[in-house]
Amino acid sequence: xxxxxxxxKASGTTTRRPGRPVxxxxxxxxxxxxxxxxxxxxxxxxxxxxxxVAHEAGVTKPIVYDRVGGRADLADxxxxxxxxxxxxxxxxxxxxxxxxxxxxxxxxxxxxxxVVGRNRNLFLYVTGGTTDQTALGRLKLAExxxxxxxxxxxxxxxxxGQDPDVAQAWAFGxxxxxQMVSLWWLTQDERPxxxxxAQIADLLWHGLPGxxxxx
Amino acid sequence: xxxxxxxxKASGTTTRRPGRPVxxxxxxxxxxxxxxxxxxxxxxxxxxxxxxVAHEAGVTKPIVYDRVGGRADLADxxxxxxxxxxxxxxxxxxxxxxxxxxxxxxxxxxxxxxVVGRNRNLFLYVTGGTTDQTALGRLKLAExxxxxxxxxxxxxxxxxGQDPDVAQAWAFGxxxxxQMVSLWWLTQDERPxxxxxAQIADLLWHGLPGxxxxx
DNA sequence: GAAGGAAAGTTACCAACAGTAAGTAATCTG
DNA sequence: CAGATTACTTACTGTTGGTAACTTTCCTTC
Numbered sequence: 001x002x003x004x005x006x007x008x009k010a011s012g013t014t015t016r017r018p019g020r021p022v023x024x025x026x027x028x029x030x031x032x033x034x035x036x037x038x039x040x041x042x043x044x045x046x047x048x049x050x051x052x053v054a055h056e057a058g059v060t061k062p063i064v065y066d067r068v069g070g071r072a073d074l075a076d077x078x079x080x081x082x083x084x085x086x087x088x089x090x091x092x093x094x095x096x097x098x099x100x101x102x103x104x105x106x107x108x109x110x111x112x113x114x115v116v117g118r119n120r121n122l123f124l125y126v127t128g129g130t131t132d133q134t135a136l137g138r139l140k141l142a143e144x145x146x147x148x149x150x151x152x153x154x155x156x157x158x159x160x161g162q163d164p165d166v167a168q169a170w171a172f173g174x175x176x177x178x179q180m181v182s183l184w185w186l187t188q189d190e191r192p193x194x195x196x197x198a199q200i201a202d203l204l205w206h207g208l209p210g211x212x213x214x215x
Numbered sequence: 216x217x218x219x220x221x222x223x224k225a226s227g228t229t230t231r232r233p234g235r236p237v238x239x240x241x242x243x244x245x246x247x248x249x250x251x252x253x254x255x256x257x258x259x260x261x262x263x264x265x266x267x268v269a270h271e272a273g274v275t276k277p278i279v280y281d282r283v284g285g286r287a288d289l290a291d292x293x294x295x296x297x298x299x300x301x302x303x304x305x306x307x308x309x310x311x312x313x314x315x316x317x318x319x320x321x322x323x324x325x326x327x328x329x330v331v332g333r334n335r336n337l338f339l340y341v342t343g344g345t346t347d348q349t350a351l352g353r354l355k356l357a358e359x360x361x362x363x364x365x366x367x368x369x370x371x372x373x374x375x376g377q378d379p380d381v382a383q384a385w386a387f388g389x390x391x392x393x394q395m396v397s398l399w400w401l402t403q404d405e406r407p408x409x410x411x412x413a414q415i416a417d418l419l420w421h422g423l424p425g426x427x428x429x430x
Numbered sequence: 431g432a433a434g435g436a437a438a439g440t441t442a443c444c445a446a447c448a449g450t451a452a453g454t455a456a457t458c459t460g
Numbered sequence: 461c462a463g464a465t466t467a468c469t470t471a472c473t474g475t476t477g478g479t480a481a482c483t484t485t486c487c488t489t490c
Contacts, residue, residue, distance in 0.1 A: 060469055128350030135343030139398050166414040172399040173392040173415050180391020181384060186443060199381040200388050207422030208294050264476060275440060
C-alpha cells in the first residue's frame, strides 16, 4: 500500500480535476463513501483505515471527513445502516402473524443472526473498537435497535396495566444478548443459526425456571 | 508531555540505573504494571496510552511490553481482573441460599451492576475499543465470565435430563445482556441499580410471556 | 582479580493513522 | 476577462503502538 504516488502532475491521461461538478457526472456523496467503507471492511476486515476507505471511494481523505466526519461518525453511520438492516429483517420475520409466539421469536432471533452472518466484518467493525470512546458508541448503535423494541414492549406493558418503565431496560438487555450471542456464534462454525436461535428464544420465552426447576 | 529530555547524560544525582535487581528492592512486575494501568484508566479514562501506563508504573514502555505484552494483552489481562471481580461478587450475592430464586437472581445482577459502577472507566476500557480486533477480545472477556455460568447451567440441564448444549449459548446471552444493561445503566444517573436489577431479573425469570400475554 | 557473559533497562527510532491547513484548478458571476 | 466561489488535492502535524540497538550492572569463571 501507500503507492508513493506523490508527484503532482503524472496520472497519464484524464486526471480527475477539481472544481465544480463536471456536470451530470457521478458525484461522490455521503452514500457513496459509506458504500465504499462497507466494501473495504467486508474485503479487508474490521481494521480498515480512513485512507483505505477514501481510496476505495476514489477520493482523498479530506473528502471523507467532509462527507461523513471523523472515524467515530463513520462508525456511527455504518452502525445505523447495520442496525436498520437487522431491525427490518427481524421485523419481516415476525410480520407473518400478529402477536408474539415462541416460533416468531425464534424467527426474529434467527433473522438477526443471519444479518450478522452476512455482514460479518461490518458487525465486527461496528461493535468492535475503533476510537477511544467506542463503548459509548456501541451504546448508540444499540439505542437505534432498541427504539422500536422499547415502544412495542412499553405498549404491551401499558396494555396490561403494568409499569412500562421496564421496557427500555428489557430492550437494551435483549439487544445486548443478541449482540453477544451473534459474536459468539460467528466464532462457532458448524453451529446452525436456527439451533442457536431456538435456544435463545427458549430462554427469553420461558425464562430460567421454565427449564430449571427451583430447589 | 514529551518532556524532550533526550540528552544522554544529564539527570543530576541518582539516576535509576539498569542492571541486575538492586537487591531486596522493589521490583516492577506484571502485577504492578497492571495496577498502574488500572490507576491510570480510573483517573484519566478509557483512552489511556501504553506510555501513560508505563509512566504511572515508573518504568519505560518496553518494560510494559515485556511484562504484559501489547495493548491487546493488556486489555485481556484487565478484562480478566474485572470479570473475576464480577464473578466473585455475583457468586457471593447468591451464596446465601441454595438454589436459584428470583430474589437471588436480582442480587446477582445487582452485584454485577455495582462492580461495573465501581470500575466505570475500567469497564469502558475493557468493553470499549482499543485495538482493531476488539470485538473478539470482548468475546474473550465474556468467555471468562461465562465459564462458571455455563457449567452451572449445564449441570442443571443434565440434572433434568435435558440437552445441556444450550448452556453455553445461554451463558453468553446472559453475559451480553448484563454487559449492555450495565453500559446503558452507566449513562442513566439517578436510576438505582436495584431497580434495574429487579427489572432484568423479571425478564430472565419469567420470560417475555410471563409479563406479556399472547394474542 | 580481570575477562566474558547474561540480565535488565533505557534511549531512540519506525510505521501507521487520525485529523487538518494550505494550495490549486475548474466554474460561475459580473 | 477579473475576481469570487467551489471543490478537491497535496502535504503536513501529532500521537501512539511496537521494536531494535545500545548501555549499564551484576555474576561467574579462569
